[in-house]
Amino acid sequence: MQYYNQDTLIYLNAEFVKASNAGVDMFGQSLHYGYGAFEGLRAYSTHNGTRIFKAEEHFERLKRSCKAIGLPYTWDNRELIEKSYELLEMNNLRSAYIRPLIYSGSNMHLTASDTANIMIAAWEWGPYLGQHLxxxxxxxxxxxxxxxxxxxxxxxxxxxxxxxxxxxxxxxxxxxxxxxxxxxxxxxxxxxxxxxxxxxxxxxxxxxxxxxxxxxxxxxxxxxxxxxxxxxxxxxxxxxxxxxxxxxxxxxxxxxxxxxxxxxxxxxxxxxxxxxxxxxxxxxxxxxxxxxxxxx
The missing domain is CATH 3.20.10.10 (D-amino Acid Aminotransferase, subunit A, domain 2)
Known part of the structure; x- marks a missing residue:
């Protein structure tokens, strides 16, 4: 499936940028060694408006995951939740899957990174395994x-x-x-x-x-x-x-x-x-x- 187009925005290191222009650090440990942490959240269209289910619990788990592997986590979760809602609005999404990702900076050594980046993306996604038994x-x-x-x-x-x-x-x-x-x-x-x-x-x-x-x-x-x-x-x-x-x-x-x-x-x-x-x-x-x- 197509997760983004030329107009899709993501949240990247405190800025909203086009997904197509984000770029990839070719020397990052996350790319070479899988050294990163992520979360999966869902936003639902309810009678109270668009609501992210258990957002606080998911971002707290993201923070714990980073701590478990020694990846720096310097962000305020309340702000990240606000940015997630803002991201949904900017991409005109009411019901969506949200993917925060913490990934390391450049480092080819097998040592814990002292720098990290954050990306949050969102896209329309039905039930992952479908709806049949x-x-x-x-x-x-x-x-x-x-x-x-x-x-x-x-x-x-x-x-x-x-x-x-x-x-x-x-x-x-x-x-x-x-x-x-x-x-x-x-x-x-x-x-x-x-x-x-x-x-x-x-x-x-x-x-x-x-x-x-x-x-x-x-x-x-x-x-x-x-x-x-x-x-x-x-x-x-x-x-x-x-x-x-x-x-x-x-x-x-x-x-x-x-x-x-x-x-x-x-x-x-x-x-x-x-x-x-x-x-x-x-x-x-x-x-x-x-x-x-x-x-x-």
């Missing part, structure tokens, strides 16, 4: 070991792992991949968190070997508000195969149901699942709609 496979690619990498940080280079897993899944006729951790338990999808339903309870892998998604936290809050029991525990491949239903969560993807894992089709109809109720509640939440669904 997914076919997902257990990937041969493992989630990075937390002892070798700060896996709770949203770091650019880490996503090579996700690219490999997703590309392999698509080649095999699937929509997305599930990655195991170093101990053989199911961790997450390439860029989304996993939830399964079994006997009217929701299960999700605990923190430690997964990315701590903001949408994941929102799903946990929704479950508690609706009275659904949610349990954080390590999930085996056998648990996945024997689940009643399952779904993924992420800012780009939203809440999306899974039809099957490998060749195992889930027995519960998605429309009748707890996940579908959570999906509807999440949509109401991000759109700031008052008439929330009542579950009986």
């Amino acid at each position: 997914l076919k997902v496979n257990i990937s041969r690619i493992e989630r990075p070991n937390p002892k070798s990498f700060p896996i709770d940080a949203k770091v650019s280079g880490q996503y090579i792992n996700s690219i490999l897993a997703t590309s392999d899944a698509i080649k095999k006729g699937f929509d997305e991949a599930l990655l195991l951790d170093q101990d053989g338990f199911v961790a997450q999808a390439s860029s989304e968190n996993l939830f399964i339903e079994k006997d009217f309870k929701i299960y999700t892998p605990p923190l430690g070997n997964i990315f701590p998604g903001i949408t994941r936290e929102t799903v946990i809050e929704i479950c508690k508000n609706l009275g659904f029991e949610i349990i954080e525990k390590r999930i085996s491949v056998k648990d996945i195969y024997e689940a009643d239903s399952a779904f993924l969560s992420g800012t780009a993807a939203g809440i999306i149901g899974i039809k099957q894992i490998d060749d195992v089709v889930f027995p519960e109809t998605w429309e009748d699942s707890i996940g579908a109720s959570i999906q509807r509640k999440y949509k109401n939440l991000v759109l700031e709609q008052e008439n929330y669904e009542v579950i009986i």
Whole structure:
């Protein structure tokens, strides 16, 4: 897809510039080594106007990600949120995906950078994985070991792992991949968190070997508000195969149901699942709609 045209503006180091004129530092560590951090936010067109969902949480996580890899972060998050809204208005976007990126200055050494730049872009983007139920496979690619990498940080280079897993899944006729951790338990999808339903309870892998998604936290809050029991525990491949239903969560993807894992089709109809109720509640939440669904 085309992410920008000759009129698209981005926010770059305190200025709004045309994306086509931004240029790239050919000697930056981010280009050569993937040394950078980023975030993904969504703006929604609501009855209260354009609203960025959980903007403060996303920019705070961006700051933590930079700290985790020693990348300088000198910006005020309140100002960055204001600039994000301004960017949406300048590009005439009411519903959009927003991508802040912190990238290093010139440095060919394998040492932490003492300079950093910020870029914020925005574009129209539908649900990342579409809206149909997914076919997902257990990937041969493992989630990075937390002892070798700060896996709770949203770091650019880490996503090579996700690219490999997703590309392999698509080649095999699937929509997305599930990655195991170093101990053989199911961790997450390439860029989304996993939830399964079994006997009217929701299960999700605990923190430690997964990315701590903001949408994941929102799903946990929704479950508690609706009275659904949610349990954080390590999930085996056998648990996945024997689940009643399952779904993924992420800012780009939203809440999306899974039809099957490998060749195992889930027995519960998605429309009748707890996940579908959570999906509807999440949509109401991000759109700031008052008439929330009542579950009986």
